[in-house]
Amino acid sequence: MRKEKDIGSWLLIALAALFLLILLVLPLVLVVHEALARGIRVYLAAISDPFAIKALLLTLMATVIAVALNTLFGLASAWLLTKYDFHGKALIGALIDLPFAISPVVAGLFFVVLFGRMSPLFPLLREAHVQVLFAVPAVVLATVFVTFPFITRELVPVMESRGRSEEEAAATLGASGWQTFWHVTLPNIRWALLYGVILAAARAMGEFGAVSVVSGHIRGRTNTLPLHIEILYNEYNFTAAFAVASLLVVMAVVLLAARNAVEWQAKRGMHHGD
Amino acid sequence: MAIEVELRHIEKAYGSFRASDDVSLTVERGRLVGLLGPSGGGKTTILRLIAGLESPDAGDIFLGGQRMNGVAPGKRGIGFVFQDYALFRHMTVRENIAFGLKIQKVPIGEQEKRVSALIDLIGLTGLGDRYPLQLSGGQRQRVAFARALAPSPRLLLLDEPFAAIDAKVRKELRGWLRQTIHRLGITSIFVTHDQDEAVEVADDIIIMQHGHVEQAGTPLAIYQSPRTPFVADFVGTSVHVPDYTVFKGFGDGRGASGGEGIIRPEFLEIGADAAEMRLPLASEDGIVRGVYFRGDCLQVDVEVKGQLLRGRRSLEKRPLHEGDVAKVFIHRIYTFADGGTRILENAAKREEPVVI
Structure with a gap:
């Protein structure tokens, strides 16, 4: 048996x-x-190409902004969904998951409709000399959109299982909302939060579809790493394409290692009553 | 005696569920009060309303003579011990207890002194650096108690303080809590659904059901003169009889209540034969339907005129067995009419000279 x-x-x-x-x-x-097929020299040349470096910096910037915004938004929405009861709570929960369900390309088209020439917003934006579409703001917005649910979805189960009683205890002991969040809530959810941040960052760096639609593929200006790789590939410049791709791979591996470290820490913390 | 807590006509509903239905109550300063009632009776809601964790739909809350409606929980001078303790699990015992003092910006030296004194008070000397998950249930409960006491509240609120603790430790903890609260002299209200616990721990009991107060008073007063059938039923073990006029000695007592009555075990005298009875002629014949060992006595279920009554019998007397014929004398019966309790004594006791 x-x-x-x-x-x-x-x-x-x-x-x-x-x-x-x-x-x-x-x-x-x-x-x-x-x-590395054509030697280390070609590899180094490919990844130190000014366009590649620009693309890397844009990817990092979009990732940092998206993760920062979504951390704030994720904390606020998870707090709302777990600590309060109100009508339409289920609807909000479903809306937050929308970016998971919608194809990134469609998400990109949303932004084209919202900020493009047909949009009623367009004259206002032109007046203010703000270029959204086919510029860095659209790249960042698209990245924010696709990474929207990650942190909320990591936080909600943890906050749900912890309940409200520790926060209530803090309130009876005189703590303000901010003190309660800082001293009681945040320490309880820190591992879940960090885990969500890492997942969101990984997703942000790799985003292709939505960004591809809104960026306009302007080399050195609106190309992120995945878009840059695609261009190189389409130009039959395979070695350079793979060289730049290896940058993304390295970044992903670093994030995976961080993710595992966080998971390990969180487990250890549980045994220590931390 | 000064009044520490006063609720006036409190109303609180959750959707269509009325958790508090015109609740008015007072608690005197320095008393240890048990809020007793079945689960879902609105006890915890009252506690949370007093703490400010919920706000009433209508009515006023006074603490120490001041109206507290709308005042934040932390500004009411209360300490709250949660049913699940709600200890901050990422903080040590010391940090947990110090939390309220830290928020109040008490000087560090003073904080340390107060925390150490409280750790000694709860008997956890040397365990100050442990985390809550490294403590037993009883120890966690004491930490929650110390944390609530640390900012020196004038009122301590405890929600089912013993519910999550195993039976043996619970007994110990009850005695300890009663002693400690009395020594500190702090006004306290605790919620419980366990009448033994309420009777054993509380100075005064407030009985609640369906969101309203049924009766308030000392345990003895409530036990001796329950004001409603619910209270009579809930406090002590009681048996309902639909028509008490069938029993000897109560035939003429039918009033507006239509003969419904409540009989407590201590109202019954159960004898093996007529020779054991003080008033054999006034006794009923019954058949023993069950005998249960209750530690210090035997519980005897006996059927009289088709109704099952519950009584007790000393272990020193001749044992009874299921199916035996027994003699039963009913000393008194509670009846309820016009919103009050009546105690009916057996007619035989009124007529004959009492032989004690």
Whole structure:
């Protein structure tokens, strides 16, 4: 009986490992291999290309802004959804998940409609000399949109399971709303928050669809790393494309490592009553 | 005695559920009051209204003579012990207890002194650096108690303080809490659904049901003269009888209540035969339907005229068994009419000279 189960579980593990190897590990290795195919010099040239560096900086900027905004928004919405009861709560919860359900390309089109020439906003924006579409603001907005639900969705279950009683206890002890948040709520949710931030950052860096629609693909101005890679690829400049792609891979691996560290810390904290 | 807490005509509804239905009550300074009633009776709501964690739809809340409606919980001078303790789990015992003092910006030296004194008071000396998850249920409860006491509130509110603690520790903790609260002299209100707990711990009891106050008074007064059938039923173990006029000695007493009555175990005398009875002629014949060991006595369920009554019998007397014939004398019965309790004594006791 027990032996059978062992064989079964080994089979499953082998299957999972094979799956991961073909779908995840092999492509990563191949990306790095292709990137270095024509030697380290070509690789360094590709990633130190001014357009590549511009794209990297834009990606990092969009990521930082999107994550910062969504951290604030995620905290506020998770607080609203777990600490208060009101009509339309389910609707708000569903709306927050909208970016998960909608294709990023469609999300990009939203912004084209909202800020493009057909929009009633367009004359106002032109008046104020603000260029949104096919400029950095649209890239940032699209990134904010696609990473919108991550932090809220990480926080809500944790805050729900903790209930309101610690906050109420703080209130009876004289703490203000801000003191309660800072001394009681935040320490309780810090690992979930950090986890959400990391997931949102990973998603922001890799975003292609929505950004592709709104950016206008202007090299050195509105191209993010994924868009830059696509351009290089379409120009049959494979080595450069893979070299720049390897940058994204490295950033993703760093975030994954951070994610695992956070998870490990959070588990350890639980055992210590922290 | 000065009045510490006064509620006047409090109304509170959650949707269509009326958690407080015209609640008025007073608590005297320095008293330990038990808010007793079945689950969902509105006890915790009252406690939360007093604390300011909920606000009433109508009515006034006075603490120490001042109207407190709309005042923030932290500014009411109350300490609150939550049912699940609500300890800050990322803080040590010391940090938990110090929290209220830190918020009040009490000087560090004074904070330390007060926290150490409270840790000694709750018997957790040496455990100040532990986290809540490293403590037992009883220890956590004491920490919650100390944390609520730290800012020196004038009123302590405890929500089901013993509910989450196992039976043996609960007994100990009850005694400890009663002693400690009396020594500190702080006015306290605790919520409980356990009548034994209320009787054992409280100076005064307020009984609530369906969001309104049924009766308030000392445990003894409530026990001896329950004002409503609900109170009579809830306090002590009681048996309802639909028509008490069928029993010997109560045949002429039917009043406006239509014969419904409540009989407590201590109102019954159960004997194995006529020789054991003081008034054998006034006793009923019954059949023993069940005998249960209750530690210091036996509980005897006995059927008299088709009704199951519940009584007690000393372990020293001849044992009774299921199916045995027994003699039953009913000393008195509670009846309710015109919104008040009547105590009917057995006619035989009124007629014959009392032999005690």
